[in-house]
Amino acid sequence: MIATRMKNLHPYVPGEQPKDRDYIKLNANENPYPPSPAVAKAICQAVQAHPEKLGLYPDPDSNELKEAIATMLNETGGVLCRASVQDGKAAPAREDKIPFTVTPDMIYCGNGSDEVLSFVFYAFFDSDRALVLPEHTYSFYPVYAGFYQIPLDKVPLKNDWTLDREKMLSDANKTNASIIFANPNAPTGLALTRNEIRAMIKSAPKDRIFVVDEAYVDFGGESAIPLLAEFKNLVVVRTFSKSLCGAGQRLGYIVSSPELVNHVTTVKNSLNHFPIDYLAQTAGIAACKDAPYYVECAKKVASERDSFISFLQEHGWFVIDSKTNFVFAKKDGIGGEETYKKIKEAGILVRHFSTPGIEEFLRITIGTGEQMARLCDVMKNL
Numbered sequence: 582m583i584a585t586r587m588k589n590l591h592p593y594v595p596g597e598q599p600k601d602r603d604y605i606k607l608n609a610n611e612n613p614y615p616p617s618p619a620v621a622k623a624i625c626q627a628v629q630a631h632p633e634k635l636g637l638y639p640d641p642d643s644n645e646l647k648e649a650i651a652t653m654l655n656e657t658g659g660v661l662c663r664a665s666v667q668d669g670k671a672a673p674a675r676e677d678k679i680p681f682t683v684t685p686d687m688i689y690c691g692n693g694s695d696e697v698l699s700f701v702f703y704a705f706f707d708s709d710r711a712l713v714l715p716e717h718t719y720s721f722y723p724v725y726a727g728f729y730q731i732p733l734d735k736v737p738l739k740n741d742w743t744l745d746r747e748k749m750l751s752d753a754n755k756t757n758a759s760i761i762f763a764n765p766n767a768p769t770g771l772a773l774t775r776n777e778i779r780a781m782i783k784s785a786p787k788d789r790i791f792v793v794d795e796a797y798v799d800f801g802g803e804s805a806i807p808l809l810a811e812f813k814n815l816v817v818v819r820t821f822s823k824s825l826c827g828a829g830q831r832l833g834y835i836v837s838s839p840e841l842v843n844h845v846t847t848v849k850n851s852l853n854h855f856p857i858d859y860l861a862q863t864a865g866i867a868a869c870k871d872a873p874y875y876v877e878c879a880k881k882v883a884s885e886r887d888s889f890i891s892f893l894q895e896h897g898w899f900v901i902d903s904k905t906n907f908v909f910a911k912k913d914g915i916g917g918e919e920t921y922k923k924i925k926e927a928g929i930l931v932r933h934f935s936t937p938g939i940e941e942f943l944r945i946t947i948g949t950g951e952q953m954a955r956l957c958d959v960m961k962n963l
């Protein structure tokens with residue numbers, strides 16, 4: 582009864598969303614802060630003032646949302662935690678300023694960056710050669726590779742948990758293949774600088790797409806968006822789920838050349854013509870118009886993260902340097918799974934992966950100051 586292609590599916594297992602108890606949720610890298618009050622207001626207004634719009638199809642191309650995203654990127658430089666706010670307006674840090682204007686035709690938006698990534702896989706990766714990626718990176722990439730039957734070349738991380746860029750490039754050049762990774766990477770939290778990414782793209786195959794997933798860049802990485810001026814084969818993937826406090830809204834996007842955006846749009850129009858519902862578009866537009874709010878949230882998260890890293894180090898943990906809204910840490914003599922269970926018993930959920938090579942680690946999402954204080958109390962007594 583089941584199609585043979587079903588055997589290639591290896592579904593992703595998301596962080597738990599338990600209902601049995603009110604846990605502090607530090608297991609799915611969600612933002613602990615609610616969206617800007619302007620978002621709730623825009624949704625209420627849309628429902629109250631134009632309920633008839635819920636009965637109509639939404640704008641299939643999310644044009645107003647694309648405009649709002651482009652404006653926000655230009656206003657913040659695409660790295661919220663370093664942007665500044667003055668007189669209710671955000672401005673990019675000098676090093677983040679994008680040396681051109683991002684225009685709406687450089688944006689494609691979809692129903693969460695997971696859907697956007699799926700369309701990117703479909704549009705740009707062929708099954709005749711192995712897509713190059715780090716062994717430990719966002720675990721949805723192998724899921725899509727199975728779905729679209731794209732072979733993978735998983736390159737092990739180096740001993741210091743950084744990407745083995747030399748090996749990734751030499752493999753990609755051997756077969757003329759595409760490269761994908763998250764920057765900052767997940768679940769390690771480590772980031773490459775823009776210069777390191779530039780050097781990588783320069784040495785990668787020119788006629789193959791190079792994908793950088795910037796889900797976490799707003800918490801302290803360097804965006805690759807400025808590199809779009811130099812490289813026609815670069816696709817930058819971003820999401821509202823982490824730094825824009827919008828995981829429940831399911832919004833993600835790519836920034837690339839208009840030509841590549843058109844290819845992804847062709848996939849969308851062949852598969853899911855209206856990927857973003859009216860309320861999500863409304864919410865996304867309102868969020869982008871209140872960049873200062875999200876700048877403050879990102880700064881708070883980054884500062885909690887740095888305090889938490891100091892706490893862990895003082896208590897004998899090994900912590901990988903993080904430019905994200907989570908930390909990846911382990912401690913000699915206590916097992917990852919066992920520690921995860923003890924923390925769960927105390928009412929706090931963190932993430933443990935049983936993947937070989939990283940099974941001693943815990944991935945802990947940065948919450949509010951209050952949540953982190955509770956967690957520190959629990960971890961002190963482990």
Ligand SMILES: *Cc1c(COP(=O)(O)O)cnc(C)c1O
Nearest residue numbers: 693694695719763796820822833
């Ligand atoms: C969370 C995450 C995503 C998915 O984001 P959604 O927009 O919620 O689908 C994509 N890539 C990475 C690396 C992530 O951590």
